[in-house]
Amino acid sequence: MATYKARLKEFDAALSAEEVDLRKLKDLCFHGIPDEQGTRALCWKLLLNYLPAHRSTWSQILNQKRDLYKQFIEEMVIPPGEVKDDEESCRTDVTCADHPLSSNPDSLWQAFFRDNEVLLQIDKDVRRLCPDISFFQQATEAPCLKVVNSRGLRRLHRRVQHTVLNSANVERRGLGITKIALLVKKAQEDYAPMAEGSEAHWEVVERILFLYAKLNPGQGYVQGMNEIVGPIYYCFASNPDAEWRKHAEADCFFCFTNLMAEIRDFFIKSLDEAECGINNMMSRLSEQLRLFDQPVHSRLQQLELRPQYYSFRWLTLLLSQEFPLPDVLRIWDSLFADDNRFSFLIHICCAMIVLLREDLLAGDFPANVKLLQNFPPMDIAVVLRKAAKLSGRRNSDCH
Amino acid sequence: MAKKTYDLLFKLLLIGDSGVGKTSILFRFSDDAFTSTFISTIGIDFKIKTVELRGKKIKLQIWDTAGQERFHTITTSYYRGAMGIMLVYDVTDERSFENIVKWLRNIDEHANEDVEKMILGNKCDIDGKRAVSKERGEAIAREYGVPFLETSAKANTNIDKAFNDLATAILDKFAGKEPGDAPDRVMVDPRRGDTSRRSCC
Numbered sequence: 031m032a033t034y035k036a037r038l039k040e041f042d043a044a045l046s047a048e049e050v051d052l053r054k055l056k057d058l059c060f061h062g063i064p065d066e067q068g069t070r071a072l073c074w075k076l077l078l079n080y081l082p083a084h085r086s087t088w089s090q091i092l093n094q095k096r097d098l099y100k101q102f103i104e105e106m107v108i109p110p111g112e113v114k115d116d117e118e119s120c121r122t123d124v125t126c127a128d129h130p131l132s133s134n135p136d137s138l139w140q141a142f143f144r145d146n147e148v149l150l151q152i153d154k155d156v157r158r159l160c161p162d163i164s165f166f167q168q169a170t171e172a173p174c175l176k177v178v179n180s181r182g183l184r185r186l187h188r189r190v191q192h193t194v195l196n197s198a199n200v201e202r203r204g205l206g207i208t209k210i211a212l213l214v215k216k217a218q219e220d221y222a223p224m225a226e227g228s229e230a231h232w233e234v235v236e237r238i239l240f241l242y243a244k245l246n247p248g249q250g251y252v253q254g255m256n257e258i259v260g261p262i263y264y265c266f267a268s269n270p271d272a273e274w275r276k277h278a279e280a281d282c283f284f285c286f287t288n289l290m291a292e293i294r295d296f297f298i299k300s301l302d303e304a305e306c307g308i309n310n311m312m313s314r315l316s317e318q319l320r321l322f323d324q325p326v327h328s329r330l331q332q333l334e335l336r337p338q339y340y341s342f343r344w345l346t347l348l349l350s351q352e353f354p355l356p357d358v359l360r361i362w363d364s365l366f367a368d369d370n371r372f373s374f375l376i377h378i379c380c381a382m383i384v385l386l387r388e389d390l391l392a393g394d395f396p397a398n399v400k401l402l403q404n405f406p407p408m409d410i411a412v413v414l415r416k417a418a419k420l421s422g423r424r425n426s427d428c429h
Numbered sequence: 430m431a432k433k434t435y436d437l438l439f440k441l442l443l444i445g446d447s448g449v450g451k452t453s454i455l456f457r458f459s460d461d462a463f464t465s466t467f468i469s470t471i472g473i474d475f476k477i478k479t480v481e482l483r484g485k486k487i488k489l490q491i492w493d494t495a496g497q498e499r500f501h502t503i504t505t506s507y508y509r510g511a512m513g514i515m516l517v518y519d520v521t522d523e524r525s526f527e528n529i530v531k532w533l534r535n536i537d538e539h540a541n542e543d544v545e546k547m548i549l550g551n552k553c554d555i556d557g558k559r560a561v562s563k564e565r566g567e568a569i570a571r572e573y574g575v576p577f578l579e580t581s582a583k584a585n586t587n588i589d590k591a592f593n594d595l596a597t598a599i600l601d602k603f604a605g606k607e608p609g610d611a612p613d614r615v616m617v618d619p620r621r622g623d624t625s626r627r628s629c630c
Contacts, residue, residue, distance in 0.1 A: 253469050299502055343471045343472045396477045
């Protein structure tokens with residue numbers, strides 16, 4: 031306990047300095063950031079280059095970024111044709127203006143329908159985000175007022191909602207009695223949209239991903255990005271400090287964007303073969319396994335159990351689907367503090383395999399694929415200690 | 430190697446648009462359970478189930494794939510080794526049905542010529558939101574000469590039947606073509622697609 035208190039103090043000291051010593055902060059974060067006082071959220075903002083080292087500049091930068099985000103929402107979330115709040119009275123002649131059937135390639139409506147394709151995929155995935163915890167299904171305290179008070183019009187999922195015609199069975203019985211059986215079976219939806227005035231966390235994440243896709247059209251949205259934004263958003267939106275919490279959406283958007291700048295190549299198919307692409311990461315992992323545990327490496331080779339059967343997901347998602355959320359947060363402390371992004375990720379993956387060596391050496395192909403695709407519950411400190419050891423870091427006492 | 434607990438090994442593959450319920454179908458079949466909240470599949474997932482057909486124990490090795498285009502380079506490498514492919518659409522999602530043709534083309538390009546196929550229209554328990562009628566499903570299946578079933582992973586409708594039918598079709602062909610052949614010679618290497626190499630799984 032004493033050492034934990036001492037660590038908290040160390041973090042406090044490092045973070046309250048007029049100019050944060052990033053080198054020192056990274057060393058501290060590598061061994062795990064305390065869960066208390068929103069320390070993790072603040073450290074991640076620094077590690078992901080959202081906040082600069084100079085404290086004095088923080089408020090100005092935060093204001094600037096948060097304003098910019100507000101602007102993004104106004105420009106990209108509010109659908110075309112909608113009367114702006116302040117010009118409600120002046121109606122224009124619709125015949126010469128933009129309209130949904132316009133074939134003009136510059137038509138805002140054309141773009142609107144193109145965006146809905148992207149949105150369709152995002153919508154499917156944010157409703158499948160971290161289903162083992164209820165956090166994302168709960169209402170946020172900081173809903174985007176422009177969106178939630180729009181009679182549903184600006185809610186992104188509304189744009190891709192399925193509409194159907196309902197039919198009824200009409201039964202005629204004796205005595206002229208007609209029975210209309212309208213089948214309305216409605217299952218309780220966990221990721222149900224909220225009422226006017228409020229929105230769930232998953233709806234916020236949907237907006238973040240949509241804006242990211244709009245601003246990065248070359249890449250768009252790729253499945254799995256939801257799993258990258260999820261932990262960051264969770265960390266920011268559960269900050270005990272209400273002021274930080276209020277801006278979780280905007281802050282998360284920029285941190286996610288910065289993180290994606292470093293790992294986006296994993297998500298781009300055409301870069302699979304490139305040096306920065308996912309295939310190279312998988313080869314590096316395989317090569318490292320060969321160095322550290324030759325027998326396991328040969329066993330997997332002999333079984334023709336290829337790295338892409340398990341490590342494609344491990345690496346692309348920074349292990350976010352392999353461990354429970356608290357462990358993922360802990361892993362990401364080390365990853366974000368890693369100067370050589372993301373060589374420590376490869377060390378963790380390698381450690382995971384080595385820790386299963388007895389089972390892997392004994393198991394056949396199906397048993398081993400299953401084991402690697404469903405990593406067994408394990409103390410995350412053990413995994414990280416092993417990884418630190420493999421990476422040759424001197425101080426391997428991970429917390 | 431441990432003693433064999435099965436007579437034949439069939440490799441199956443589940444493909445189709447994202448969100449049509451591939452993982453749920455597989456989960457229902459392998460664990461006889463359903464949950465409406467699954468994380469999205471990234472890359473490829475794997476399950477095993479042993480069934481008995483005509484007195485033979487058949488081990489089904491089933492690969493579940495991610496639906497989005499980005500993952501196709503990864504998932505198509507599994508087509509070659511597959512002996513049966515389940516092509517899934519969602520009866521409440523018109524688009525996923527229209528894409529069936531695209532998926533069939535994918536199979537033609539990447540899978541073995543004699544791979545057994547089956548089309549599944551999933552989520553048939555959802556009455557209120559149906560967008561694709563059973564007749565349309567049957568029509569496209571007839572057009573391409575592929576067996577068809579409407580399924581519901583949630584209500585457990587036709588899930589076992591789907592896998593059994595597909596496995597039976599493979600078994601029929603196998604029995605007709607290579608009588609008396611050693612069981613593990615049907616193993617197909619996922620990359621090269623040659624049927625001659627032995628494998629130990």
